Amino acid sequence: MLTTNPYDDDKLREECGVFGVSATDGAAALVALGLHALQHRGQEAAGITTFDGAHFHTHRAMGHVAGNFDRDDVIRSLPGTVACGHVRYSTTGETALRNVQPLYAELSTGGFAIAHNGNISNAMRLRRELVRRGSIFQSTSDTETIIHLVATSNYRTLLDRFIDALKQIEGAYSLIVMTPEGMIACRDPLGIRPLVMGKLGDAVIFASETVALDVVGATFVRAIEPGELVIVQGSEIRSIRPFAPMAARPCIFEWVYFSRPDSIVDDHSIYSVRKAIGAQLAIESPVDADLVIPVPDSGTPAAIGYAQQSGIPFELGIIRSHYVGRTFISPGDKVRHLGVKLKHNANRALIKGKRVILVDDSIVRGTTSLKIVEMMREAGAAQVHMRIASPPTRHSCFYGVDTPEREKLLAAKLDLGGMTGFIHADSLNFISIDGLYKALGEAKRADVRPKYCDACFTGDYPTTLTDHDEGSEVDQFAMLAERVI
Secondary structure (H helix, E strand, O other): OOOOOOOOOOEEOOOEEEEEEEEEOHHHHHHHHHHOOOOHHHOOOEEEEEOOOOOOOEEEEHHHHHHOOOHHHHHHHOOOOOEEEEEEEEOOOOOOHHHHHOOOEEOOOEEEEEEEEEEEEEHHHHHHHHHHOOOOOOOOOOOOHHHHHHHHHOEEEEEEEEHHOOOOOOEEEEEEEOOOOEEEEEEOOOOOOEEEEEEOOOOOEEEEOOOHHHHHHEEEEEOOOOOOOOEOOOEEEEEOOOOOOOOOEOHHHHHHHHHOOOEEEOEEEEEHHHHHHHHHHHHHOOOOOEEEEEEEOOOOHHHHHHHHOOOOOOOOEEEOOOOOOOOOOOOOHHHHHHHHHHHHOOOOHOOOOOOOOOOEEOOOOOHHHHHHHHHHHHHHOEEEEEEEOOOOOOOOHHHHHHOOOHHHHHHHOOHHHHHHHHOOOOOOEEEOOOHHHHHHOOOOEEEEEEEOOOOOHHHOOOOHHHEEEEEEHHHHHHHHHOOOO
């Protein structure tokens, strides 16, 4: 079987998206709208949990938000003025409804629902310890580890138990938690994963990206700071910072690919940053050509920046159909090739006889780039040059991004010449790590800790990687484990 989504299959999968709202009527419908805006962050499954003052209600489903949460009967089954939701990709581990978030449990303090964006890099060690102490896990998600840590904490109040749990985990997390007492939103001390706060009338809203606030008509207030917990109880909002201050290291790939172009991150327009990345790429890697063509859709802003800086015309040389879902085609080379073209097709009349520059956001395994270069050549392109709006991806991510094992990353196996030959391009170049920082208005210096987490490019991981270092990915727990998201 073959999905007609060949160009998305070789992308770094975004980790997940979370959305929460407190103190408003029809909270579930508002969360559903917010999740629609965050659909790009997770297209495998979605869930919403609400609290009506007495009971928690949950609906979780495989697939997109549309089709699952645009039904009146589903929204009516989720009463309450407080709600949180989650859109999800899985990384390792099974795809199953039991792993769809928000996860919910009944603790001694009452109901506890949690939605998590990120990855706990010591979840396997913690899980083994918890199981030895008697914990019984219901999912293969690392997020459930947090629930068990809260449940087994010796602290008295729920907030103190939650903080105690957070102090035991490593890695990246942006969390929205619902309890009978209120809602808690927090980020890990390095702020690797994003989380913002907004207001809609008296309602407080938390979301992975500002675009979700825009869609529901909310006003952006500020980003949740690294290591900060924001607690909402009725009309009261308070902030605590239980961790020692640390220099933040947000994920640099949010600017390159993950966030929607119409989002704002740290006062930077994602769209504008991606254009600046493309312009810097044109400065670093010029080439004589006739057309600049984006690889749709994620390469478009960088391609615009490259074209504007280079003076080479920008054209839509690859046309994408937005009306093809996950249609499956029977095996067979001829039919398989036709199935691929359902999703993307070369603009043949534009390309024939032209020297083209293809601009994409990244190269992972290289299979996507190979297919696109071949498509250009079949359409009659005289030359095909590839320019990538990120440095070579040489290292796996352990912070909630679905990255292949390092030995499957093209840039970890081959040098630039080898990669160029693999994708059959006339030339290939990536933006430098220094150029990427420059496009973000920063300078990367060897003697100063970088401002961003750029480990997928440099191998400079900002936290310890306990499970990876201990080889837990091959033990019996990791065979089941899911780095959530």
